[in-house]
Amino acid sequence: MEYEVPKIRIENGAFKKIPTHVGKYSTKFTIITDGHIKKLGNDLLSAMRKFGLSCNLIILPPGEHTKSISFAEKIATHLVHLGNKRDSCLIALGGGVIGDLTGFMASIFMRGINYVSVPTTMLAMCDSCIGGKTGVDLPEGKNLLGTFYNPKEVIIDPLLVTSLPDKQIKIGMAEVIKHAVLADAQFFKFLNRNTTAILSKKPTVLKQTIAKSVQIKLSIVKKDGREMLQNTQKDVSRMLLNYGHTVGHALEKLSKFELSHGEAIAIGMVAENRIAVGKKLLKEVDAVKIESLIKKFGLPTKMPSQYSPAQLKTAMGMDKKHIDGKLFFALPLGIGKAKIMHV
Template sequence: MGEVRVSLADHSYSIYIQTAGLRQIGQFMQALSCSKKALIITDGNVGPLYAAVVTDSLRAAGFAPQVLVVAPGEGSKSLATADRVFTTAISSGLDRKSPIVALGGGVIGDLAGFAAATYLRGVPFVQVPTSLLAQVDSSVGGKTAVNHPLGKNLIGAFYQPRLVLIDPLVLDTLPERELKAGLAEVIKYGIIADADFFAYLTRNAAAILARDPAALTAVISRCCQLKAAVVARDERETSVRMLLNFGHTIGHAVEGVGGYAEYNHGEAVAIGMAGAALLSSRLGLCPPAASTAVQQLLTAMGLPLTAPGYGLEELLGYLARDKKVVDSKINWVLMQDIGRVMVSADVEVKQVRAVLAQLTVLKQ
């Protein structure tokens, strides 16, 4: 078992990377001193695979779990679905010490975490991520949110889990497209913080795509270490944590224009990272070779670099509503080199337009 500690002032917690860990979730949760009633949030894809394993483990540990299954996909990250969670929690008699468990990918983690943060002004929250994207990124750090029709993740809270339990074995059932989506966030860590890790990914792309257990475990562990270090320094994204948004500004716009249906989150982030790298190169912030290396690794991992046919003005409209906008200026995360990034709000719109035109294969 591997353990990564997220060190925060008064609510530190551990990330456990445990093979076959789902069967031991009850034992892990016994140490949290929670009430026995528990609510598991999952979706129609993950629930049939793993809900029974988790509920059996919780019952064996003395818990009385209930399962709420929501529809798969970004559409469930909504206030309407959150209301279903609240209704289930109230009708089930969950109290202030009753844990809410997220069993699923990033959507489930965000939804369940938002519900845990707001139900009775906050109840214990446990993350059991089942996608690579959630294991390496979204399950760690306490960002929770639901979407609004006008933008992604606009309604949410910072709310740390009490425990994150990662079982690498669940990746065996992960669809190929979702595995690649998770690799976009993996690549992001190399770009923003660890050139050696970026080089490792470049050398081991084939093994990672083939789901080599040793390679995947190494990737998950390193990403969790990097994320934990950033969160410990800046829990609420006032400084260094902003760097984790590399690729997400354009990525969220791509998701929104596509109605959260054409590109999944990881694919959109890949397009966003390609765009951020191009923008960095255009601005003279990073060597052209660094931008090229990003594109090459994204391609090697089977990820898209462009969103052909997307409307330039529509993308710009989403960028203007991004949650990272302050005083009408976007805080862009831009490359200085592989392993080094910076934040800048001093980017001319014409430069952004030029990059978006490349990403969408549109004439200006």
């Protein structure tokens, strides 16, 4: 099934223009954000009200633990008490957790209401805000409950990441590197050339990096909107985007999310490269280049020693990518090409 692309706006300074862009989607809005960026949430709330739009703000505790059914229920109850109806609109203001949770709420509240995505982290801008996946976690694993549900619009302001801690830029770059390895050797070279500029948050280079990463992800999800092409011969399958994630999600779960998503995916990519090299799909020289770029951005590459292979295998077995008793991996064939394989 093809993916219906929402309106995507990538513009330095776009945050200040949000009220002028979203008024067509509703007259009643609720912003959902977290405590890390409550000032940003209050700034947007004031701007929306000043523009004449009815708007409320829900501030959640930061962290992966809010991606749960219990928090979803609390948000739904709050939305009802705030007077939200089927013609209301949510605004997801935050990183991947807020985006996943708000999208999930929009998809189920009153059987579906509009929402707008305003990612505020490098990872969310470059990856999770694109593709229409929403979800909450269960104790057994990540995103085991979820929907495919598009925002009406994605508004990306690269200037928002210039105020982020350096670590947040590095974490986001794991998904950017993933996209380059999967589909664009020239972009991989660009990242190598511009590592310093990206890490120093040079606005023009950040915007280029985000825009290219979004373009690559769109090129994949447009062909397989609901991840239905699971045949291992389908090199257009959306499952390609799971490169690094079969191992990475298992590490996140084992660490009780002390390991960030980006860090876990970085380690996962290196680990899954070893599988690809072992199966003679990937040349050792390319595996070294990928690992070197991951290290260059200050991301970890070594498997944590406290987790045994048995623990890792059990955690991977709970993943959505475990189908008919087989684990599916997206494995690189080189820099710029990959395929789906079961192991």
